[in-house]
Each structure stands twice: as C-alpha cells, then as structure tokens.
C-alpha cells in the first residue's frame with residue numbers, strides 16, 4: 001500500500017449535508033481522478049466536515065482536481081498541503097500471528113515502533129500504531145513476516161506544519 | 175399563511191417568474207399537479223418526459239431564462255436523464271422537479287422508487303432531495319440561482335410525496351444560503367492588460383468564440399472587440415450566431431466539419447483568443463497537433479476550463495461579457511498610449527485566399543438526382559426571415575444546417591452540441607417557439623432523429639405551437655453511414671432506415687400537423703412556400719435527399735486539423751493556400 005510517488009494532500013472543508021461524500025466520490029469517478037485515501041470527520045463547527053484526500057497526481061493535474069472539486073456547491077474551501085510542509089498521521093490496526101515462539105519478537109517490534117498491544121489471543125496479537133505514513137508502512141512490512149490475519153488502516157489526516165514559512169496555498173482565492 | 179409543500183412549490187415557481195413549464199404527471203408528483211390548476215403558470219403536457227426536458231432546454235436557449243420541467247418519480251425521472259446530461263454538457267439553465275416516493279419509504283424499493291438524486295448527481299450542477307416542506311421556498315430560490323448564474327446548467331429538485339402533502343408556513347427567502355458557491359465576475363485587471371497586449375502584438379490572431387459568449391450575453395461586446403482590433407472570429411457549433419456570419423471578419427465554424435478557412439486559420443494562428451470556448455475535441459482534433467504555434471488567451475467563467483485541455487498563456491477567470499468589455503477598454507488604452515498592431519495585411523490576404531479557394535461547396539444538383547441536402551437548406555434559408563430560429567437534431571443534417579445557414583443574430587441556432595442527442599430537434603423547437611412565439615422556428619431534422627421524439631408533435635398540435643420541421647430524409651443514419659463508408663471500407667452495418675417506412679406525411683397528419691413532401695428539385699421551393707404560409711399548426715416536410723452525400727470538409731477523428739479533407743472536387747487546390 002505504498003503511496004504513489006506523486007501524491008498530494010487536499011484538505012477540503014465541506015458543508016455537513018446529506019450526500020456530500022457521494023458528490024465528491026461521484027466527481028472523482030466521473031472525471032477519472034484517483035483517490036488514494038480518504039478520511040472524513042466533523043470539524044469543531046458541526047455545520048462543516050473536513051475531508052482529507054490523498055490523490056494520485058500522476059494522471060491528472062492537482063489544479064484540475066481542485067478546480068473541479070471547487071465547483072461542488074457544498075465545498076467551501078480547499079487547501080492543498082504539500083507533503084513537505086505538513087504533518088501527516090495515520091492509524092494502523094492489525095491482528096498478527098504470534099505463536100509462543102514468535103511472540104517475544106512481535107512484542108519487541110511493537111515496542112521499537114512505539115505501538116501498542118490492544119489484545120492478546122492464544123497465537124495472535126492485535127496491535128496498533130499511530131504515526132507518519134512512512135513509519136506505518138515500515139511497521140506493516142515488518143509485521144508481514146509473522147503473518148497478518150487482518151489489517152485496517154485509516155488513511156491519512158494532515159495539518160500544515162507550524163513553521164514560519166508561507167501558509168499552505170489556499171487553492172481558492174476567496 | 176399555511177400551505178402544503180405542493181402549493182409552496184408552485185408558488186415558489188411563480189415567485190421566480192416562471193411562465194411556462196413542461197411536464198407529465200404521475201403518482202408521486204400528483205399533489206404538485208393539483209395547485210397547477212389555480213396557477214398563472216402555463217403547463218404544457220408532453221407525450222414523453224424526454225420531450226419535457228428538451229423543450230425546457232429549447233426554451234432556455236432562446237430566452238436565456240431557466241427552462242422548467244416537472245415529472246413524476248421512477249421511470250419518469252430516468253426518462254429525463256438524457257436532457258439533464260444534454261443541458262449539463264451545453265451549460266443550459268434548467269430546473270427539473272421530480273416526484274419521489276414518500277420520504278418514509280425511501281430505500282425500501284417502493285413502487286416507482288429510484289435514486290433520482292444519485293442517478294443525476296453527475297449530470298446536474300447541483301440537486302436536492304427535499305426532506306421537509308419548510309425548505310421548499312429556500313431550495314427553489316437556490317435552484318434558480320445556481321442554474322442561471324456563473325456557468326449555467328441544469329439542477330434537479332426531488333420532492334417526496336409526503337413532503338408535498340406536509341403543511342408549511344409560507345415565506346419567501348430574501349437571502350441565499352450557499353457559502354460554497356461564488357461564481358466569477360470581473361477578470362483580473364493585470365491579466366486583462368496582458369491579454370490586450372497580446373492582441374496588439376499578434377501577427378496572425380484569431381478569436382475562438384464559444385457558447386459562453388451567448389450564455390454571458392456578450393455578442394455585442396464581442397463585435398466591438400473584433401471591430402476594434404480587426405481580428406477575425408470563428409464561431410463554434412455552440413456559438414453560431416454569436417457573431418454575424420455576414421460580417422467580413424466572420425470565418426464561420428471551426429472543427430471536425432468546420433470550413434477550411436476557420437480550421438486552417440486557427441492552425442496557423444500565432445494567437446488564439448478563446449472566449450467562452452472549451453477546446454472541445456471536435457474543435458481541436460488531436461490536441462498535440464492543434465494550433466501548434468499559437469499563444470493562448472483563455473477567458474471562461476469556469477476556472478476548471480482553463481488548462482483542462484490546453485494550458486493558456488493568459489488565463490482569465492470571469493464573466494465573458496464583463497471581461498470582453500474590460501478588454502476593449504484595455505486595448506483602447508494601449509492604442510491611446512501610442513501602441514499599434516503590426517501590419518496584418520499579409521495574414522488577411524492569406525485568409526481571403528483560403529476563402530476563395532475553399533468555400534463551403536457541394537456538387538451542384540443534377541437533373542433527376544435525389545435532392546442535395548445543402549440545396550434544400552439554401553432554399554429554406556433564403557425563404558425565411560433573417561432572424562428565424564433554427565433547431566437541429568444530430569447527424570449530417572446538423573452539420574449542413576450549421577454550415578449552410580447564415581446566422582446573423584444571437585440565439586437563433588439551437589442544437590445539441592456536447593452530448594449530440596438524437597431526438598433533440600422536435601421538442602427543443604417546440605420549447606423555442608413557446609419561448610419566442612414571435613419568431614419563425616424551423617427544426618432541421620434527420621429521419622433517424624425524427625423517429626426518436628416525433629410524438630411531441632402531438633403536444634405541439636394540441637397546444638397550438640406552430641413549429642415547422644424539415645426532415646432531410648436520406649433513408650439512413652447518415653452520419654454513421656458516412657463513417658462506415660470512409661473508415662470501414664463501405665461496409666454498411668445497421669444504418670439503413672428506408673425512405674418511406676414510416677410514411678412521414680401520413681405520420682405528420684396523424685399527429686395533427688400538415689404533412690408535405692418534396693422529391694424533385696422542382697418541388698422544393700413550392701413546399702417551403704406552402705409551409706411558410708401555415709401558422710396555425712405544425713408543419714412537417716419530408717425532403718427526400720441523396721443518401722450518398724457526405725459532410726465536407728472533414729477532419730478524420732483522432733487526427734490533427736492539418737489533415738482536413740476537402741470535398742473531392744476541391745482536392746486539386748489543396749496545399750496551395752499556405753502563407
């Protein structure tokens with residue numbers, strides 16, 4: 001599940017109305033844009049939700065994607081976060097094989113990555129890791145050597161980095 | 175004041191100054207049909223919901239106001255999907271109201287339930303499923319605003335039956351609640367100055383005018399710009415009439431079946447001024463080979479059009495009329511400051527040379543041959559008022575109508591450009607005539623297209639809407655036949671229709687119209703004259719045209735516009751026209 005080399009993160013503020021997610025998904029399907037991951041949650045203001053969309057921009061220009069998105073009536077604001085200027089986080093949950101002989105190693109791996117053990121079975125462990133997507137990728141890869149029974153990742157969320165550099169470019173000049 | 179949702183809906187349409195609506199009732203929309211009896215709005219009962227949609231489009235094309243259609247749920251809603259998509263592609267303002275099963279039974283596969291808002295999401299500018307009657311006035315106001323502002327387009331309001339029956343407290347909103355919708359207005363002054371500079375610097379400029387000129391009501395501004403700068407104008411299929419064909423600077427239609435001069439001048443231009451046009455593939459041909467040496471100024475109200483196909487050197491987001499007016503001012507300022515355009519006499523002479531060598535032309539009518547469709551159109555054109563509204567279907571007849579008519583007024587050409595919807599002409603002509611009863615409305619239709627929506631002539635007869643229909647009956651799905659002839663070794667697969675099955679004259683008469691027929695060149699003028707005398711009912715003329723006739727010029731699909739194919743009898747002249 002390696003993220004495409006040329007990806008962009010769009011942070012999209014939408015009206016919290018029925019069908020908004022369907023409109024966004026329909027637009028991506030209709031225009032042939034690729035969504036790599038998508039996270040949705042309400043904001044502190046209940047009238048709005050924020051979508052964090054990771055898009056693959058090898059096929060289509062990010063400008064074309066944002067301009068088409070911006071035409072959706074329920075879309076209020078789109079910020080394009082450059083991966084270099086943002087903090088990205090993702091959560092992974094996995095149930096991994098951990099037969100008694102391997103269990104120590106799996107636990108050690110979780111500790112090295114500062115993950116957590118959420119549940120323990122006879123020969124499986126359910127673990128979690130929150131972190132930068134690249135770190136989560138590494139963790140997932142290492143877990144694979146033991147055998148993954150089930151895996152779920154959330155897709156990334158992101159905010160601009162707090163450094164005194166220019167603000168993330170607001171795509172829509174308002 | 176307490177009203178039902180249904181009454182509030184009709185009253186809201188009245189508040190939006192709706193004068194006419196096109197529709198057909200059924201179960202889920204029944205409550206809304208009751209208050210129509212007491213309303214000032216004229217309702218035109220169609221015979222198929224697709225007809226209602228195209229009528230609303232035709233009405234919108236010629237009036238500039240949103241066309242309104244109302245149908246029931248399920249099959250009626252799906253029947254109007256084609257017109258919605260058509261209006262979406264051609265940016266036609268339209269408001270469609272659909273009935274829906276009771277909100278309480280949505281999701282249960284109730285009788286005639288379909289996911290109308292889901293199905294139409296990608297072919298509307300926006301749509302609503304109304305869940306509470308109290309919302310109705312607000313939704314209607316927003317719907318009309320969205321349909322008609324910015325880049326216009328169709329919207330749909332889906333109204334469940336229980337919401338129509340629910341009581342509400344009437345109000346008329348004075349504000350809109352659309353925080354995410356801000357259509358563009360004026361252009362960026364700096365970009366406009368850059369565009370003005372580019373216009374004055376260019377040696378071989380061409381204005382590429384699209385349908386956005388008509389949507390923005392910018393025809394006068396365009397003319398001022400062209401005359402001020404002396405720059406020639408091509409008018410796309412969606413912009414025919416936006417600049418007068420009789421104007422010396424008008425080069426006519428570009429694109430796949432555009433004339434040689436329009437196509438080639440764009441190819442060789444060093445500046446294209448794209449005004450409300452969208453670099454459609456039917457205009458550009460193979461994009462990589464399109465106008466390779468041209469710098470691009472692109473003006474559009476929809477920011478997503480800038481750079482979608484071709485990256486502009488000077489992008490301007492804004493309303494076409496406002497931007498062109500500002501551009502005229504900026505050019506004037508430069509001229510007043512002593513700037514001058516270069517000497518373009520060589521370019522202008524080259525253009526005149528192409529016009530002389532490669533005029534639109536067809537082999538003349540030979541005695542005893544079937545009618546040349548172009549000849550029929552020339553007779554029709556010369557026998558009707560200059561401001562006649564021409565509505566066409568999709569196919570060869572559409573291209574010939576666009577080529578051989580002379581459009582000298584905006585809003586006199588109505589056709590389905592982006593979607594290419596066969597069956598558009600008859601209902602759209604009816605809608606156009608309802609919108610402009612003062613004008614003569616001729617539909618130029620194909621025999622194949624006519625058979626898709628002809629039943630709306632029953633509507634026209636019943637409602638006394640005297641449209642005129644010229645069927646260019648070549649007994650074929652002619653445009654498809656042309657491709658099979660040229661690109662599939664004359665292997666004709668499923669394109670033959672028959673000239674006399676159906677009998678168009680009898681069919682017309684059965685629908686309450688006058689039916690006429692022209693088989694020989696001598697018949698043509700008399701039947702046209704006869705049709706023009708009738709103004710109390712629809713008329714249909716069955717012109718038996720030559721099925722072998724092809725549309726020229728033609729740029730074969732997927733090729734660069736330099737590969738333009740002229741009619742065989744002009745071929746010898748090809749290649750002499752370069753500058």
Ligand SMILES: Cc1ncc(C[n+]2csc(CCOP(=O)(O)OP(=O)(O)O)c2C)c(N)n1
Nearest residue numbers: 569570571596620621622623650651652653
């Ligand atoms: C609804 C629909 N179906 C199919 C087509 C494909 N198509 C484009 S032109 C054409 C032939 C139209 O035939 P006719 O109306 O007789 O016009 P002609 O080309 O003969 O003038 C067809 C089938 C279409 N554009 N629209």
Ligand SMILES: [Mg+2]
Nearest residue numbers: 620621650652
């Ligand atoms: Mg035909």
